[in-house]
Amino acid sequence: MNKNIIKKLQDIVGAKYLATAREDLMCYSYDGTGQEYMPSAVAFPGSAAEISSIMKLANQELFPVIPRGAGTGMTGGSLPVAGGLVLVMSRLNRILEIDAENQVAEVEPGVITGQFQSAVRKQGLFYPPDPASHNFCTMGGNVAECSGGPSAVKYGVTRDYILGLEVVLPDGKLLHTGVRTAKGVVGYDLTRLITGSEGTLGIITKITVRLLALPTHKKTYLVLCDSIRLAAVLVAEILKSGILPNTLEYMDQTALHVVNDYLPLELPHNTGGLLLVEVDGNERSTEEQGEKLLKLLADRQAYPGILEVRQANNDKEVKDLWKARRSISPATFKLRPHKISEDVVVPKTKIPRLVDFTEKLSRELGMIILTFGHAGDGNIHVNIMLDKNDPEENRKGETAKRRLFEYVMSLSGTLSGEHGIGITKAPFLGLELDEASLKLMRNIKKVFDPNNILNPGKIFAEHNDSAAKTLKTASSP
Amino acid sequence: MNKNIIKKLQDIVGAKYLATAREDLMCYSYDGTGQEYMPSAVAFPGSAAEISSIMKLANQELFPVIPRGAGTGMTGGSLPVAGGLVLVMSRLNRILEIDAENQVAEVEPGVITGQFQSAVRKQGLFYPPDPASHNFCTMGGNVAECSGGPSAVKYGVTRDYILGLEVVLPDGKLLHTGVRTAKGVVGYDLTRLITGSEGTLGIITKITVRLLALPTHKKTYLVLCDSIRLAAVLVAEILKSGILPNTLEYMDQTALHVVNDYLPLELPHNTGGLLLVEVDGNERSTEEQGEKLLKLLADRQAYPGILEVRQANNDKEVKDLWKARRSISPATFKLRPHKISEDVVVPKTKIPRLVDFTEKLSRELGMIILTFGHAGDGNIHVNIMLDKNDPEENRKGETAKRRLFEYVMSLSGTLSGEHGIGITKAPFLGLELDEASLKLMRNIKKVFDPNNILNPGKIFAEHNDSAAKTLKTASSP
Numbered sequence: 009m010n011k012n013i014i015k016k017l018q019d020i021v022g023a024k025y026l027a028t029a030r031e032d033l034m035c036y037s038y039d040g041t042g043q044e045y046m047p048s049a050v051a052f053p054g055s056a057a058e059i060s061s062i063m064k065l066a067n068q069e070l071f072p073v074i075p076r077g078a079g080t081g082m083t084g085g086s087l088p089v090a091g092g093l094v095l096v097m098s099r100l101n102r103i104l105e106i107d108a109e110n111q112v113a114e115v116e117p118g119v120i121t122g123q124f125q126s127a128v129r130k131q132g133l134f135y136p137p138d139p140a141s142h143n144f145c146t147m148g149g150n151v152a153e154c155s156g157g158p159s160a161v162k163y164g165v166t167r168d169y170i171l172g173l174e175v176v177l178p179d180g181k182l183l184h185t186g187v188r189t190a191k192g193v194v195g196y197d198l199t200r201l202i203t204g205s206e207g208t209l210g211i212i213t214k215i216t217v218r219l220l221a222l223p224t225h226k227k228t229y230l231v232l233c234d235s236i237r238l239a240a241v242l243v244a245e246i247l248k249s250g251i252l253p254n255t256l257e258y259m260d261q262t263a264l265h266v267v268n269d270y271l272p273l274e275l276p277h278n279t280g281g282l283l284l285v286e287v288d289g290n291e292r293s294t295e296e297q298g299e300k301l302l303k304l305l306a307d308r309q310a311y312p313g314i315l316e317v318r319q320a321n322n323d324k325e326v327k328d329l330w331k332a333r334r335s336i337s338p339a340t341f342k343l344r345p346h347k348i349s350e351d352v353v354v355p356k357t358k359i360p361r362l363v364d365f366t367e368k369l370s371r372e373l374g375m376i377i378l379t380f381g382h383a384g385d386g387n388i389h390v391n392i393m394l395d396k397n398d399p400e401e402n403r404k405g406e407t408a409k410r411r412l413f414e415y416v417m418s419l420s421g422t423l424s425g426e427h428g429i430g431i432t433k434a435p436f437l438g439l440e441l442d443e444a445s446l447k448l449m450r451n452i453k454k455v456f457d458p459n460n461i462l463n464p465g466k467i468f469a470e471h472n473d474s475a476a477k478t479l480k481t482a483s484s485p
Numbered sequence: 486m487n488k489n490i491i492k493k494l495q496d497i498v499g500a501k502y503l504a505t506a507r508e509d510l511m512c513y514s515y516d517g518t519g520q521e522y523m524p525s526a527v528a529f530p531g532s533a534a535e536i537s538s539i540m541k542l543a544n545q546e547l548f549p550v551i552p553r554g555a556g557t558g559m560t561g562g563s564l565p566v567a568g569g570l571v572l573v574m575s576r577l578n579r580i581l582e583i584d585a586e587n588q589v590a591e592v593e594p595g596v597i598t599g600q601f602q603s604a605v606r607k608q609g610l611f612y613p614p615d616p617a618s619h620n621f622c623t624m625g626g627n628v629a630e631c632s633g634g635p636s637a638v639k640y641g642v643t644r645d646y647i648l649g650l651e652v653v654l655p656d657g658k659l660l661h662t663g664v665r666t667a668k669g670v671v672g673y674d675l676t677r678l679i680t681g682s683e684g685t686l687g688i689i690t691k692i693t694v695r696l697l698a699l700p701t702h703k704k705t706y707l708v709l710c711d712s713i714r715l716a717a718v719l720v721a722e723i724l725k726s727g728i729l730p731n732t733l734e735y736m737d738q739t740a741l742h743v744v745n746d747y748l749p750l751e752l753p754h755n756t757g758g759l760l761l762v763e764v765d766g767n768e769r770s771t772e773e774q775g776e777k778l779l780k781l782l783a784d785r786q787a788y789p790g791i792l793e794v795r796q797a798n799n800d801k802e803v804k805d806l807w808k809a810r811r812s813i814s815p816a817t818f819k820l821r822p823h824k825i826s827e828d829v830v831v832p833k834t835k836i837p838r839l840v841d842f843t844e845k846l847s848r849e850l851g852m853i854i855l856t857f858g859h860a861g862d863g864n865i866h867v868n869i870m871l872d873k874n875d876p877e878e879n880r881k882g883e884t885a886k887r888r889l890f891e892y893v894m895s896l897s898g899t900l901s902g903e904h905g906i907g908i909t910k911a912p913f914l915g916l917e918l919d920e921a922s923l924k925l926m927r928n929i930k931k932v933f934d935p936n937n938i939l940n941p942g943k944i945f946a947e948h949n950d951s952a953a954k955t956l957k958t959a960s961s962p
Contacts, residue, residue, distance in 0.1 A: 109721060109725065109833070110832040110833050110834055111724075112832070132727075153670065154670045154674075156668055160667070160668060161667070164645075165668060165670075167674070167677075177921060177925075181921045182919075183919065183921040183922060184919050184921075184922065185922065187898075187899045188832060188897045189830040189831060189832055189863050189864075189897070189898055189899050189902070190637070190638070190830065190862035191637060191642060191862050191864050191899070191902035191903060192830060192899040192901070192902060193630065193631045193681045193901050193904070193905050193906075194899055194905075194906060194910075195918055195926050196929055197631075197677050197678055197680065197681055198922060198925060200644075200674050200677040200678070201673060201674055201678050203674065204670045204673070204674055205673055205674075220729075221724075221727045221729065224727065244586065247698075250609075250698045250701065250767070252697075252698065289766075289770060290773050290774065291773060292769035292770055292772060293766060293769060293770030293773065296769040297767065353664070353667065353669060354666060355665060355666055356586070356587050356588075356667070357586045357587055382668075385666070385667035385668050386666050386667055386668070387666075387667070420665045420666070421664075421665075422666050422669040422671055424670050424671050425666070425668035425669060426668060426670060427670070429671060429672065433671075437672065441671065442659075442660065442661050444654060444658045444660040445660060445662060445675060446672075448654075448673075448932065448933070449673045452673055452932060453673075455925065455929060455932060467672060467673075
């Protein structure tokens with residue numbers, strides 16, 4: 009990126025909000041995947057107008073622009089794979105409005121999801137999407153990736169809460185999509201086209217979300233099973249019984265062991281799988297669901313492998329159970345220094361088959377593969393543990409990943425429930441999408457971004473090389 | 486449409502499934518708007534493969550193709566405004582699969598929505614979208630228009646239940662979108678782009694929907710108020726109290742009177758507005774919500790204008806209450822022979838202002854304007870009654886419509902909650918959408934349908950004339 013461009017960027021955002029020093033750039037060169045790509049510069053814009061000017065400049069000078077929230081993404085969505093300018097959205101961090109009466113709020117993209125949840129909770133309202141990283145990740149990143157979380161089994165994902173967006177388009181024009189009302193079907197659904205588009209179609213500068221009334225009650229349970237297979241069977245049985253929990257998470261034995269070292273759960277030695285179940289609602293509905301659940305789990309003739317059912321008796325105990333769930337991902341690094349982390353989804357009834365498959369694959373390849381995640385909606389986090397510096401492990405890891413994806417496809421599943429495609433799954437897109445889909449998506453990208461300057465190299469693998477090639481000349485640092 | 490094309494169409498679908506006689510064409514020339522446009526021919530295709538061949542022919546010969554469900558649409562989505570071939574989807578009417586364990590079903594577009602609801606109900610499952618026309622309208626039409634209904638206040642609209650689609654694209658290629666799983670974020674969201682696109686982007690040939698467990702209990706109430714203003718205030722109060730009804734409908738005095746003539750409700754003479762409230766869920770949740778509602782409504786010091794609260798005691802009484810709600814629309818024709826029927830949405834708290842506005846407008850123009858509909862989500866059906874053969878009334882009707890839309894915009898509302906834009910609202914699209922949106926939407930249409938042969942003249946008013954002009958030569962009957 010030449011000095012002339014840097015000067016123009018400084019003029020737009022102010023010199024103090026543009027970083028070019030190597031040590032500053034490094035902070036924005038990586039994300040949740042552990043991969044690193046150095047940007048040419050990093051800007052911290054303060055308004056949609058500044059972003060608009062940046063995009064106009066980027067179209068003149070043809071350098072890539074990569075929007076970035078908190079960098080917690082799991083597929084490389086915010087990585088500057090072709091260099092260019094990273095736009096850090098942290099200054100656009102205001103909750104602009106919480107309209108409690110209409111159950112609608114408007115936020116800027118840099119608002120931390122967990123902080124937004126707390127703010128609406130104070131007014132008796134509820135914003136359900138709860139990615140594991142909710143204390144760090146941002147609303148803008150959540151919309152770009154269409155994030156999920158444990159509550160999705162009952163409440164759906166980010167997409168289901170986005171009513172409208174303000175977006176700076178790749179050409180710098182400002183776009184307003186959607187509505188401020190509960191319903192709306194005016195023209196094509198640009199709101200949901202941009203939600204989950206991984207920062208490739210526009211830069212989100214405002215988000216209108218719908219809110220629910222906060223459930224008044226909840227009950228949290230831990231179910232210890234002698235096998236992961238039983239845990240998977242119970243997931244299907246619980247849902248079939250008519251209980252709709254707001255959390256139905258599971259961990260396999262390996263996940264359990266790493267968590268247990270980290271945060272002792274005092275598990276019986278033969279625990280082979282664990283379910284975390286939470287039900288919420290009004291007082292009596294929660295009671296009824298809790299009783300129904302306990303009754304189902306008390307049938308030890310049907311389920312002799314249930315070792316124990318624990319109920320959290322107070323807020324501290326609930327927090328501890330959740331801490332166990334949320335600590336799995338970081339705790340896994342005790343096993344191996346790196347991992348390939350996938351978030352495949354299969355029809356709920358096929359979870360036992362997926363679990364059998366990963367266990368077999370683990371034995372066959374001699375690798376640790378652990379599974380945990382959102383069993384209630386079939387969204388399983390498969391962690392393939394490895395040391396990236398070992399070429400043999402790396403190769404086996406890639407084999408495991410490809411075979412996992414192929415098996416998931418054979419179960420009518422999908423490659424990603426909530427992490428998106430980014431760069432890590434881009435080479436596998438053709439496993440899931442037909443030619444007609446890929447062609448339409450690429451053409452839609454061209455409609456929004458004819459010069460391919462906004463977050464190039466993401467989602468579409470074939471774009472990768474050509475985008476990188478085209479842009480490298482313009483953006484070499 | 487020349488004989489050569491007709492012959493080719495007969496070869497594709499079979500002679501018995503192609504109609505060209507004027508009396509046959511007439512049956513497919515109108516829809517719920519009461520407007521009429523004669524098609525050049527009507528085909529009843531039996532498979533996606535046949536539709537694909539038709540689209541390839543249409544691209545060679547440049548004639549318009551207009552997909553049609555049951556013709557219950559309220560904005561002209563299925564009208565052949567530029568002539569051409571109407572594709573009636575009634576032969577694609579199979580429920581292909583109900584996977585009760587995974588709570589997923591697959592249907593063809595010609596399945597009647599109400600029949601699908603009954604079929605899943607038999608398996609303890611629930612497909613919530615319930616447009617007033619659910620006994621006639623089709624699943625394909627519902628997806629194309631993103632239909633809603635009374636249950637949307639709690640359960641959302643059609644969009645929220647569509648997991649994936651099979652679509653014949655305008656060029657004849659077959660497209661598969663979305664997933665069969667509860668979650669999925671792979672590439673751009675073509676499923677929701679096509680849902681609500683009013684048959685302009687592709688012809689839906691299969692629909693994968695998600696289902697819920699059927700709520701086991703419900704309670705239905707009728708609340709008689711002395712004014713429509715009080716009814717509107719109660720809507721906000723009920724939702725604020727934390728009750729989330731599955732129905733929260735209202736009728737104004739005029740709507741009440743026409744219904745009452747049609748189906749006596751034995752209303753007190755001073756009834757000025759009515760609420761139909763239904764709560765559902767598990768046994769105890771329904772009880773708790775019902776008690777909470779009755780307690781709120783019993784506070785006659787706060788709400789002295791509540792005249793009476795009736796509770797349905799059995800299925801017959803529930804059916805009668807619902808019959809009253811569903812009969813409003815046909816019953817209005819007692820007042821005047823025609824109407825302009827709009828489905829605007831405003832933020833819930835602004836319903837009283839909208840009601841005041843329509844009453845004032847009615848007095849000012851000397852026209853009957855009645856309102857009823859889905860108060861719980863702010864989606865108000867405004868019926869402007871008139872005689873179309875009276876030029877003066879017609880003119881005043883158009884004035885009322887424009888002023889209604891402008892006022893709705895000033896309340897941060899939207900032109901359509903569930904009926905779409907079609908042809909009737911196309912001239913007003915610019916009131917709601919900015920230039921950037923319109924340009925993107927038109928370009929997306931071009932990506933899907935470069936020759937503008939699929940349902941031309943819908944949504945985009947400016948397209949209307951040119952589309953009609955371009956196509957008339959090719960399609961003159």
